[in-house]
Amino acid sequence: MNSEKLSYRLETVTKYIPQDYKLADIGSDHAYLPCYVIQNGIVPWAVAGEVVEGPFQSARRQVEEEGLTDKISVRKGDGLEVIKKGEVDCITIAGMGGALIASILEKGKDKLEHVKRLILQPNISAISIRTWLLENGWGLIGEEIIEEDGKIYEILVAEKGKEKQAYHDDLEKGLLFGPFLLREHNPTFLKKWEGEKINWLTIAEKLEQASNTVENRKKKEELMKKIKMAEEVLEDEKD
Ligand code: SAM
Numbered sequence: 001m002n003s004e005k006l007s008y009r010l011e012t013v014t015k016y017i018p019q020d021y022k023l024a025d026i027g028s029d030h031a032y033l034p035c036y037v038i039q040n041g042i043v044p045w046a047v048a049g050e051v052v053e054g055p056f057q058s059a060r061r062q063v064e065e066e067g068l069t070d071k072i073s074v075r076k077g078d079g080l081e082v083i084k085k086g087e088v089d090c091i092t093i094a095g096m097g098g099a100l101i102a103s104i105l106e107k108g109k110d111k112l113e114h115v116k117r118l119i120l121q122p123n124i125s126a127i128s129i130r131t132w133l134l135e136n137g138w139g140l141i142g143e144e145i146i147e148e149d150g151k152i153y154e155i156l157v158a159e160k161g162k163e164k165q166a167y168h169d170d171l172e173k174g175l176l177f178g179p180f181l182l183r184e185h186n187p188t189f190l191k192k193w194e195g196e197k198i199n200w201l202t203i204a205e206k207l208e209q210a211s212n213t214v215e216n217r218k219k220k221e222e223l224m225k226k227i228k229m230a231e232e233v234l235e236d237e238k239d
Pocket residue numbers: 010026027028029030049050051052055077078079080093094095096100104
């Protein structure tokens with residue numbers, strides 16, 4: 001992979017970046033995504049933010065090699081601390097766990113005032129992001145689920161306001177499965193939740209054999225609730 005040929009996962013993320021928006025890519029590693037969107041004329045200027053020295057240096061090198069130092073500012077720092085208020089219109093955060101992405105947004109809340117769009121690609125626990133968005137006044141405007149190299153990824157796109165609108169009348173299922181993905185009900189979505197259901201059933205069986213503590217009973221109850229929801233979703237016809 002390089003900035004000319006992005007992974008299908010990152011290319012899918014870039015599809016949701018509006019033309020001419022200024023971008024910050026947080027957790028940018030090699031800065032492949034910012035280089036690609038500049039080279040393809042999608043955005044005029046971008047920040048590549050990285051907290052770890054090694055990936056930060058890789059990002060710097062990549063931007064230099066591509067001759068893009070005047071269009072991409074590579075900055076070292078934790079989450080949104082690398083951007084100034086009002087500096088960018090759009091933020092991408094990809095390839096991390098959902099809880100980490102939500103914590104980056106929470107810590108950097110004050111930087112989001114003028115940001116118009118968030119494009120988030122969690123590797124796991126998209127529910128943490130959907131919950132954060134809902135509680136912080138960001139409405140989902142789209143979602144996509146894709147498979148690459150045997151792994152399934154969700155991409156969440158949000159803008160300010162109308163935070164409950166996408167969920168229609170089922171917030172609990174929507175937060176777990178994704179309101180748009182739930183309605184689209186495509187084969188990748190079904191594959192993901194069939195797999196999760198099998199995982200949960202295995203864990204529930206192990207808990208059954210574990211000691212009968214209050215904590216284990218509570219964990220099992222929560223799992224059984226999720227398994228039931230997954231079964232309902234998998235049986236549902238496409239809307
Ligand atoms: N975004 C790229 C992608 O999707 O291919 C890189 C993903 S890589 C697995 C995650 C990157 O996020 C790592 O380089 C890591 O150092 C960086 N990262 C993790 N926490 C961060 C934080 N709080 N602020 C900035 N970068 C962070």
